Amino acid sequence: MTPEAQQMIEHIARLIRKPNLPIDENTPLVSSGLIDSMALVDLLIKLEDLTRKRIPPGKVQPKDMDTVAKMFATAERVGKPRR
């Protein structure tokens, strides 16, 4: 696991306030009801910070953010250099 993915997992653990819940790169977050759509914006902002990319709205759907692995794959796919 990359250090960025590890940081994202720690960020999610703080966000959902469930310290005992094990989360790895493939834990479903949105489709399991752990995270609602209103929390996705926090994850997108964090993802932009961690990848140093700009992720345009409209190119990302909630299903692209369902696991940590998918988040980084999405950033790779649609991310643009920062302005």
Place this chain on the structure above:
Amino acid sequence: MKRFFTLTEALEAAPADRPFVTAWIDEDEQETVTFGEFRSRARCQAAVLRDQSVASGDRVVVLMPQGIPAMTTFAGAMMLGAVPAFLAYPNFKVEPSKYRSGLAGVTANLGAKVVVIDEQFPDDMLGHVSLGEETRLLRAGNSKGSPEEELSFRTNRADGLAFIQHSAGTTGLQKGVALTHAAVLRQVDYLCAALSLDGSADRIYTWLPLYHDMGMIACFMLPMVCHVPVVMQSPLDWVMHPEAMLQIISEHKCTLAWMPNFGLQFVPRRTPQNRWAQYNLSSLRALINCSEPVRASSMDEFQSAFSNIGLKPTALQASYAMAENVFAVTQSDLSRPSGPARIWADREQFRISHRIVPVTKETTEAVCFTSSGRLLPNHEVRIVSDSGTELAAGHVGEILVKSDCLFEGYYNRPDLTAQAIADGWYHSGDLGFYLDGELYVIGRKKDLIIVGGENLYPQDLEEIVATCPAIHDGRAIAMGLYNSDLGTEDIVVVAEVERKELLARAEEIERDIRSRVVAGLGVAVRTILLKPPKWIVKSTAGKPSRSATREKLLKEHPELNVDSQEIPVV
């Protein structure tokens, strides 16, 4: 504004070269259609529908992602005199079988002739869906009609049904509100005057879903009839990137927008502060908070966040609206120098005698209410007690509405219509009071849960929770509790386990409940509280009582009660 008899007539009269809809995907991808282009695309869609034998009076369900094709299909159906209805596009979290059964139920109730879906519509959401023998599925884009073709619009009558809008987001108990051209046009007329709308100077910004009255009326029908350009993004794009709202308003110099209350906190809290200065909101003359209730704290937060980037002190406005009345019942006065009226009331009198006794702002424990504005023309409200007695000004009770915009009834549901309208008065289920010509809405009498502007019925949630084998059948209560951090309600579920020993497996059961709810309704439950058998309070009829259980829960878990303005039981 010129008077029209039908909505399609108003669309026909729009200046051909004026921009109508700009679909904003991101800064590099936007599409604008003029009124002329919109009309010609709608005509193509009308021709396609006519080829499917859609005729005047037939119901057409539009199941497409928010965007120009969905809007032209809707308008095309209206051009034929058909009665279209938008339904929510499937959310990837929802289990296909749940989605299919909800869709089958709604289309059966509507007796829809055609369900129009887009090319990307997920196949698994439709596999084996039984839409009834009379209903056909049509993929938009399969066949192209000829834009040159002349279509006759004479089939539309002012008192004929124009479309159906649904009053809640969940499918199980979704009620179709049937509206005539005349009722919608009267509403548009009143709003147009109240907002001093000017098609050549105004521009609307929206992310609101079209299957909801705020998106449908304020951001589609109103601009279509008054010939006002609209810049639109999808609700999902907005919720994942609320900063885009600031960007769009700045770039397109939008003048008007509507939002549910939570958006006023969501945008400033979810946009990094170091980026605020890039934007300019000085073009905005009204951002209308359309919620029950309108919260002063949320409005103040938005105002203080963005006054440095040009937000006018009078930009934040309020309205009380409902699908059953087409849309707005009240609108705050845009020319009032300090925005919507506010009143501070004595807390004890409010809680105990449900009376508003005005006090000064500085009074300890004063409760603040923000007005939703004044009644639109030909609108009346009555405030009544539980027993139906009319209450005087300044007394809190249920809000009843009578107007010439009121709906014809719930489509195919005379039973529900009879429950909702009595002697011409619509029973809103909302609580409020009337004072000095202003309506103040303070909460809801009915158990509806509103999360991020979306209405959910607790029954839908409870039914799903009860399918969990560890939960005692029928012993689950769902409720909405205000989360002041989010400015909207959280879904809270309290459920009894079958046997006390099961409480040791609480984490596993909670996980099961969460995944069942998300698969069924596409929404996330914030808090689940598992309780031993016989914990939930029953009513005298032996059914779980939502209000009594809520009280017991808040007593045992004071940490849940973050809202200092908890609504009294009237």
